[in-house]
Each structure stands twice: as structure tokens, then as C-alpha cells.
Amino acid sequence: MFQRKIYEKIKKWKTEQDGRTALLVEGQRRVGKSTVVEEFGKQEYESYILLDFSTCSQEIRDLFRDTSDLDYFFLQLQLLTGVHLVERSSLIIFDEVQLFPLARQAIKSLVKDHRYDYIETGSLISIRKNVKDILIPSEEQRVLMHPMDFEEFLWTLGDQATIPSLKILLQKQRPAGDGAHRRLMRLLRLYMLIGGMPQAVAAYLESNDLETVDQVKRDILRLYEDDFYKIDATGRLSQLFDAIPAQLNKNSSRYVVSNILPHMRPGNSLNLIAELIDSRAVLAAYHTSLPSAEMASYKDLTRFKLFLSDTGLFTTLMFKNKNFTENELYRKLLSDKLSANLGYLYENMAAQMLTANGYGLYYHTFPNPSRTANYEVDFLIAQGNKICPVEVKSSGYKSHASLDAFCQKYSAQIAKKYLIYTKDLQKDHDVFLLPMYMTPLL
Numbered sequence: 363m364f365q366r367k368i369y370e371k372i373k374k375w376k377t378e379q380d381g382r383t384a385l386l387v388e389g390q391r392r393v394g395k396s397t398v399v400e401e402f403g404k405q406e407y408e409s410y411i412l413l414d415f416s417t418c419s420q421e422i423r424d425l426f427r428d429t430s431d432l433d434y435f436f437l438q439l440q441l442l443t444g445v446h447l448v449e450r451s452s453l454i455i456f457d458e459v460q461l462f463p464l465a466r467q468a469i470k471s472l473v474k475d476h477r478y479d480y481i482e483t484g485s486l487i488s489i490r491k492n493v494k495d496i497l498i499p500s501e502e503q504r505v506l507m508h509p510m511d512f513e514e515f516l517w518t519l520g521d522q523a524t525i526p527s528l529k530i531l532l533q534k535q536r537p538a539g540d541g542a543h544r545r546l547m548r549l550l551r552l553y554m555l556i557g558g559m560p561q562a563v564a565a566y567l568e569s570n571d572l573e574t575v576d577q578v579k580r581d582i583l584r585l586y587e588d589d590f591y592k593i594d595a596t597g598r599l600s601q602l603f604d605a606i607p608a609q610l611n612k613n614s615s616r617y618v619v620s621n622i623l624p625h626m627r628p629g630n631s632l633n634l635i636a637e638l639i640d641s642r643a644v645l646a647a648y649h650t651s652l653p654s655a656e657m658a659s660y661k662d663l664t665r666f667k668l669f670l671s672d673t674g675l676f677t678t679l680m681f682k683n684k685n686f687t688e689n690e691l692y693r694k695l696l697s698d699k700l701s702a703n704l705g706y707l708y709e710n711m712a713a714q715m716l717t718a719n720g721y722g723l724y725y726h727t728f729p730n731p732s733r734t735a736n737y738e739v740d741f742l743i744a745q746g747n748k749i750c751p752v753e754v755k756s757s758g759y760k761s762h763a764s765l766d767a768f769c770q771k772y773s774a775q776i777a778k779k780y781l782i783y784t785k786d787l788q789k790d791h792d793v794f795l796l797p798m799y800m801t802p803l804l
Contacts, residue, residue: 363401364560365517366394368507372402375503376479381450384469384480384499386459389507390642390671391589392582394560395483396457398507402481403453410453411445415462426464432475453479460484469499485589485642506642509558509672511718512802516549518563524549525802532796532803537786543797547784550799551695554711557674573686579678586643593637598623602634603644606668607680610706615727615738616649617668632663645669645713647723647741653772655747657724667725669713676710698784705756708798709740712754712782715801716741728771737764743804748777750804755783760790780804 368387375385387395396414403410413422422442429435439454440447447454454472456465459482472480482502510518513525524546531538538546556566556575565571565578590599605622619631626634638644646668648661670676681689691704713723721743727736741752749772753765762781769776779793788795796804 363397364394364510364514364563366398366507366510366514368505369398369402371505372399372481373406375505376406379503381476381479382473383501383503384473384482386482386484386502386504387507388484388504388642390509391485391585392559392561393507393509393642395507397560399455399457399481399483403455407453407479408448408451409445410455411439411443411447412455412457413443413465414457415465416458423462423464426462426468429468429471432471432477436477447478449477453481456480456482458484466499466502470501473499473501508718509674509714510560510563511558512550512553512715512799515553515556515558515563518567519549528800529803531787532800535787535789535794537788538797539786543786546797546799547698548696550711551698554673554707555677555692555695557672557677558714559672559674562674572692575674576678576686576689576692579675580682583675583679583682586641589641590637594634598626599634599637603638604679604682606644606670607676607706609668610709613706615736616665628664635666635668638668643671643675645671645717645723647713647725650724650726650742653724653726653739653742653749653751653768654775655744655749657742657744657749658722661724669710669723671714671717673707673711673714677707680707705754708756708782708784709754711798712741712752712801716743716752716804719802719804721804726768728768730767737767739764739768745777749775750778750780751776752780752782752804754798755781757784759783760785760795762790762793765793 372385387399389395400412403412425435425438436447459466466482469480516524555572556562557579559582561582562575562578565575586603587600590603591597593599601622602619609617619626623631639646646666648663649665650657650660651662652660670679677691681691716723724742725738725740726742727738730737739751740754743750743752751765751768753762760781765779765781769779781793781795782798782801783795784798785795786797787800
């Protein structure tokens with residue numbers, strides 16, 4: 363199993379809650395939830411039972427239809443699984459719990475009983491469709507699992523030193539140096555191509571072949587589209603998902619649903635967008651009308667941009683209708699020959715990195731008096747009672763007119779100013795120019 367940061371979050375839950383709540387590990391399909399949770403059961407408990415509701419027997423499902431006698435329930439569970447449960451030292455895992463809502467409803471009485479610990483895994487795109495007739499347990503904590511971040515990706519390559527070293531450099535405001543910077547940008551571009559889905563990373567480590575990796579990512583995208591068709595059989599959800607790269611490529615200030623589904627009513631389109639976001643495969647950045655520490659209160663739910671939560675999947679989705687051999691993106695990105703009109707690939711990377719850091723995604727546009735196009739700041743992140751504007755560029759170009767205009771307009775709200783680009787760390791007056799690989803350190 364790959365080393366994942368969420369393992370320590372689950373460990374903290376076990377220590378602090380001591381069985382008083384269950385834990386729901388949610389996230390997109392194929393992000394590695396089941397693998398991490400089962401490994402946690404192996405390492406942290408005397409015994410564990412894994413109930414995979416995509417494959418488990420009808421006999422096990424029938425147990426959840428009556429949990430009034432828990433002594434009988436646990437006796438039958440041990441007989442059916444062959445696993446001996448030890449009071450306060452065993453874990454029961456409800457894997458793919460969205461497929462069997464009765465098990466989730468049983469959490470209330472199971473946690474109250476307090477004999478064992480409970481972890482659930484699931485994907486919200488199905489969970490919300492399947493809970494209308496059940497009581498959602500209040501004894502349930504949630505933690506969101508993301509694709510591997512850049513540091514976790516480096517760990518798979520045996521590199522434990524880079525990110526701690528970069529933290530020191532950023533604190534001291536020192537560049538990495540030419541040789542180290544070139545190495546880190548190559549690794550970052552490799553990460554952008556492979557992404558953080560465990561299957562894709564494993565395929566790269568086993569084959570050292572990007573075509574094999576691309577095929578794994580195509581399989582994952584097909585799985586997502588199958589899920590979307592289960593939610594919306596008309597195919598509209600899949601159309602909205604497939605259009606994300608093209609919408610970003612337009613460099614417009616919002617995702618325009620009517621460009622993809624011209625006859626869709628606004629209310630219905632927002633419901634479909636909510637389904638996409640609930641899948642966790644998609645990230646939404648919302649326009650905020652008031653850039654401030656309270657910007658979440660001023661977000662416009664009808665004005666947003668969409669990104670993929672995994673940039674590796676994004677690179678495949680961009681060219682999913684072409685064969686791998688026709689896709690020049692891999693070669694160009696690895697050789698640092700990416701054309702300027704693919705800069706939205708870096709914007710997706712920044713969105714993924716900021717989300718993994720726990721930031722909500724917000725942006726702001728405002729009129730540019732001297733041009734027809736508006737000023738736009740790509741991302742706004744909160745820092746205390748102030749905000750940090752972030753502009754993203756796919757090159758080493760250091761101009762930042764939008765950033766300057768924004769900081770002049772909202773000077774009282776600004777903490778630090780960042781431009782994320784492809785060159786080494788430096789400062790331009792009071793603007794921090796950071797290489798993309800330092801984005802996770804914000």
C-alpha cells in the first residue's frame with residue numbers, strides 16, 4: 363500500500379473518539395479509500411471485518427434488517443465471516459456503504475453499543491441518492507480523501523526529503539537553485555501527467571510506460587461516466603463532465619452550461635452541477651462578489667468554474683477521443699514545450715493543490731477600464747481575517763496586471779500576494795513569485 367496522509371487522520375479519530383462516533387471516509391471512485399481503511403484495520407486492531415456491500419452475501423445484508431438484538435447480530439456476523447471480534451479492539455468496515463443504506467442507518471445503535479469501532483467508505487454521488495428513506499446517523503464523522511498530492515507522489519518515488527526542504531526554502535524566501543528547480547519541474551510535470559489516482563501511479567511504477575498509465579486513466583474515466591449515467595440516463599451529466607477542459611480552454615470567467623446543454627433550464631442545470639460536485643471527481647471554484655475573509659458568504663452559486671480533482675485524469679480527458687499515440691501533450695509537457703494555450707492545465711493543478719490543502723476555491727473578476735476583458739484573479743485563499751490573491755501562469759512570464767489592480771482595489775483586505783509560475787522562487791516588490799511545486803505550501 364502507498365503511504366497516504368489520511369491514515370494519520372483516521373488514527374487521530376480512533377484515539378480521540380474511542381468509539382463514540384463512526385467515521386465515514388468519502389471521496390471519488392478509485393481514490394484508494396478501501397485500501398487505506400483495510401490497512402488501518404490490519405495495523406491498528408486485533409481483528410477487523412470488511413463488509414464490501416458491492417459483493418457481500420445476502421445473508422449478511424439480511425442481518426441489518428433487524429438490529430434489535432445486537433448479541434445475536436454480532437454472533438451471526440462472526441459465524442458468517444469467520445472473524446473473531448474482540449471488544450474495544452476490533453474494527454468493522456462498511457465498504458461502499460452507499461450501496462446498502464440500511465447498514466449506514468444501523469450505525470446509530472452500533473456506536474451506542476460501543477463494543478467495536480466502525481469505519482464506512484463511500485461516494486456521495488450514490489450516497490445522497492440512496493438515503494431518502496433512512497435516518498442519517500448523527501454519530502458519524504466525515505473525512506474527505508483526495509487523490510495523492512504531490513508530496514505523496516514523491517513518497518512513491520522514494521523521495522521523503524523534497525517537501526520538507528522546500529518548506530525551509532519558502533520560510534527563508536530562498537530559491538531552490540537551477541539544478542534542483544529543473545529536477546522539481548520535471549517531477550511536477552510527470553505528476554501532472556500521471557496524477558494521484560493510486561492505480562495510475564502503480565501502473566507507472568510497474569511499467570515505466572505512460573501509454574499504460576493513460577489506459578488506466580481512461581478506464582477510470584469510463585467508470586465515472588457509467589456512474590453519471592446511473593444518476594442521469596439522458597447523458598447530460600456526462601456531457602457536462604466531458605466539457606470541463608473545453609470550458610476552461612475558452613478562458614472565460616465562468617462555466618457556461620448553456621454552451622453544452624442549450625435548452626436546459628437554469629434550475630435543472632444547477633442540480634446536475636451539484637451531482638458532479640458530489641461525485642468528488644469535480645472541483646468548483648465560485649465567484650465571490652466581496653473578496654474578504656467572509657468571501658464564502660458572498661459566493662455566487664450560478665457563477666463558477668469547474669476543474670477535475672485529479673490533473674492526471676484531466677490530461678486524459680482533454681484528449682480522450684484520440685488515441686494515446688496521437689496525444690502530443692505527454693511529450694510536450696515532459697519536455698517543457700507546452701504551448702501557452704494549454705495554461706489551463708496548470709490552473710487545474712493549482713486548484714487540485716489548494717483543495718488538498720483544505721482551501722475552498724474562490725475567484726473574482728472586476729472591470730478593466732482600459733480593455734474590454736475584465737481583470738481576473740484566479741484564486742483567493744483566506745489567511746486569518748485577510749485574503750491572499752493567487753494568479754497562475756503556465757510560463758515564466760512575471761507580469762501580473764490583474765493581481766496589481768486587485769490589490770490596489772482591495773488593499774485593506776490583502777495579506778500576501780502570490781504569482782504561481784514555472785520559474786524559481788523570487789520576489790517582485792511585494793509579490794511572491796512561486797514555482798508551481800510550492801503551491802502545496804501555501
